[in-house]
Structure formats: structure tokens, C-alpha cells
Amino acid sequence: MNNKKRILIAPLDWGLGHASRCIPIARQLEAHGFEVILAASGRPLDLLMGEFPNRDFIKLESYNIHYPKSGNMAWSMISQSLKIWRGIRKENKILTQIIEDYKIDGVISDNRFGLYSKKVPCVFITHQLNIQSPILSQWIQNINFKYIEKYDACWIPDSNDHLLSGNLTNSNLPQINSHFVGCLSRFERLKKTEELEILAVISGPEPQRTLFENILKKQLLASKKKALLVLGKTEDNSEKQIENLKIVGHLKSSELNQAMMNADVVISRSGYSTVMDLAKLNKKAIFVPTPGQTEQEYLATYYYDKKLAFAMPQRTFDLSIALEKVNDFKWLNLSDHQTNWNSLFALF
Numbered sequence: 001m002n003n004k005k006r007i008l009i010a011p012l013d014w015g016l017g018h019a020s021r022c023i024p025i026a027r028q029l030e031a032h033g034f035e036v037i038l039a040a041s042g043r044p045l046d047l048l049m050g051e052f053p054n055r056d057f058i059k060l061e062s063y064n065i066h067y068p069k070s071g072n073m074a075w076s077m078i079s080q081s082l083k084i085w086r087g088i089r090k091e092n093k094i095l096t097q098i099i100e101d102y103k104i105d106g107v108i109s110d111n112r113f114g115l116y117s118k119k120v121p122c123v124f125i126t127h128q129l130n131i132q133s134p135i136l137s138q139w140i141q142n143i144n145f146k147y148i149e150k151y152d153a154c155w156i157p158d159s160n161d162h163l164l165s166g167n168l169t170n171s172n173l174p175q176i177n178s179h180f181v182g183c184l185s186r187f188e189r190l191k192k193t194e195e196l197e198i199l200a201v202i203s204g205p206e207p208q209r210t211l212f213e214n215i216l217k218k219q220l221l222a223s224k225k226k227a228l229l230v231l232g233k234t235e236d237n238s239e240k241q242i243e244n245l246k247i248v249g250h251l252k253s254s255e256l257n258q259a260m261m262n263a264d265v266v267i268s269r270s271g272y273s274t275v276m277d278l279a280k281l282n283k284k285a286i287f288v289p290t291p292g293q294t295e296q297e298y299l300a301t302y303y304y305d306k307k308l309a310f311a312m313p314q315r316t317f318d319l320s321i322a323l324e325k326v327n328d329f330k331w332l333n334l335s336d337h338q339t340n341w342n343s344l345f346a347l348f
Contacts, residue, residue, distance in 0.1 A: 037056045047234050088114035192261055198226070237250065265326055270296045
């Protein structure tokens with residue numbers, strides 16, 4: 001008879017970052033004697049199924065948000081707020097049935113606002129306590145806190161000096177049981193296995209993902225440098241070599257970990273999970289934030305101003321300039337943060 005407590009982990013599906021940073025949590029839960037059940041949809045679900053092939057999975061639908069091809073993402077999100085609210089209500093109702101059907105003892109939600117319940121302890125993971133919005137910022141902040149307060153605890157992926165997240169996590173949290181849990185990365189520092197001048201990793205929502213892919217393909221080929229381009233398509237196992245450029249649809253965590261260690265420089269979005277991976281591995285970075293995504297734009301500016309990572313907007317991205325400037329920047333060299341998992345997991 002299986003007496004292990006069952007913990008549901010459910011990341012938001014906006015890109016792969018939320019799912020990727022849930023991987024070390026799932027591994028730690030299993031190492032501490034828990035049984036993990038994962039819930040997601042789309043590419044995040046594919047990613048988690050590839051990392052945990054013999055686990056139970058639940059398909060949990062997304063909020064079905066559409067992203068703008070141009071313009072500010074904040075306006076787009078506000079215009080779709082009713083759709084998001086309906087999605088939150090729907091997943092909250094679904095959670096009640098999941099808890100009953102799967103005998104769930106605890107829930108860990110990475111930025112899914114509807115996965116709270118009074119039946120079992122529930123944790124909310126976020127690095128966005130101060131959501132960066134050029135409009136209605138206080139209204140958005142109030143809604144953010146309103147939902148986080150429904151959870152039993154809030155886990156913040158950073159240290160309490162806000163080294164990685166800056167002002168994103170520098171906020172008072174009224175009535176919220178919050179814990180800084182350190183840098184959540186699925187990667188480890190490894191030895192180089194081959195020389196690789198540039199690793200470019202594409203992620204995030206369409207249509208910006210494809211627009212960025214087209215820009216990088218053209219400029220990486222023109223650079224004549226040995227480069228690897230990872231498209232971030234979990235359903236795509238293709239691999240092709242075009243002159244100096246190798247293009248792959250997707251890499252498993254272990255393969256991407258090694259590729260990052262091999263690379264002299266990494267080009268990527270300034271998504272927070274990618275930031276944590278690069279910080280863990282102490283790699284030089286060129287950040288190209290998703291246009292209109294205020295969180296990524298803030299982080300890119302934050303690291304640029306601290307001389308930690310070079311950054312350029314997508315609309316004016318020039319690889320030759322970026323490679324010339326990147327050596328003036330030195331990425332973070334994090335000392336290993338010892339997360340007290342026993343204390344965190346005591347909630348369950």
C-alpha cells in the first residue's frame with residue numbers, strides 16, 4: 001500500500017519557464033518521500049512528461065490568452081481580463097474534483113491563480129510581487145495580492161536580498177506567509193564537452209517566438225560562428241545543420257544543461273527562469289526581451305544597468321554589436337543557496 005503523500009504541481013503555460021523551474025521542486029519532493037502528480041497543458045506538459053516519464057499527469061487547460069504581434073502586452077492582458085478571470089474560476093472548480101479523484105494532499109501552483117483550496121495546503125510560486133505595468137499598476141497589484149492571499153504560503157524564487165529579481169520581489173506582503181526559496185534551476189555546473197561559440201534559446205508565446213527565430217537564424221548564419229539554435233518546440237525532434245548553424249527543435253534538460261556549459265555566450269529572452277539557469281551556471285548572456293512584456297523588459301534593463309548582461313530590443317537586434325559589447329558585462333556568480341526543503345515541505 002502506498003502511504004506517500006501526493007502533491008500536485010501545476011505550472012502556468014505561458015512559455016516553458018514556469019514548468020522548468022518546477023522540475024527541481026518535483027525532484028526534491030520525491031527525494032523527501034512524496035509522490036508527485038503534474039498538471040499542465042501544451043508544451044509545458046510535453047516538457048514535464050519528458051522529464052518525468054513514469055509519473056501521473058493531468059491535462060489542465062490554459063487561460064487561452066492571445067499575445068499581441070506589436071504593441072504593449074499590458075493593454076492586451078487587461079483587454080482579456082474577463083477571459084482570464086473565467087479561466088481562474090474554472091480551474092478552481094476543476095481543482096476540487098482533482099483533489100477528490102487523485103487523493104491530493106497538497107498543491108503547488110506556479111502562477112496559476114485558481115489552484116487554491118481549503119481542503120489541502122496550497123502554495124503559490126511567483127517572482128512577480130510587484131507586477132511591472134505602465135497602466136493601472138495599483139489595481140493590478142491589488143488583484144495579484146488578493147489571489148495570493150488565498151494560498152497557505154507564497155514561495156519566492158530568489159534570496160531575501162532580491163539579487164536576481166530586483167524590484168519584482170521587493171514588496172510588503174500583507175497577510176501572506178512568504179518564503180524566499182533561492183534560485184530554482186534544473187541545471188548543474190558541468191565540465192565543457194565541446195567548443196560552442198553561441199547558444200541561442202528561443203522561448204515564449206507566439207507570434208513573438210517565431211519572429212525572434214527568424215531574426216536569429218539569419219544573423220547566426222551571417223556570423224559564421226559555431227552556433228546552436230534551440231527552437232523551444234517540445235513536439236519537434238528535428239535536427240539540421242546549415243553551414244555553421246545547428247538547429248534543433250528541443251533539447252532535454254540534461255542536453256540543454258550541457259549546451260549552456262559549452263557555450264561562450266547564451267542569447268535568450270530575459271524570462272526569469274532562464275535568468276536563474278544562467279545565474280546557476282555563471283554564463284555570459286545577451287538578453288532580448290519579448291516585445292511588450294514588461295517583466296522581461298524590466299529584467300533586461302536591470303541586468304544591463306548593473307553591467308551583468310548585455311541587452312538589446314528585438315526590433316533593433318544586431319548580433320555583431322551584441323557580441324562586441326557582451327565582454328564588457330560579467331554575469332552573476334552565485335554561491336550555492338541552501339534551500340531548507342524540510343521546512344518548506346512541512347506545510348504538507
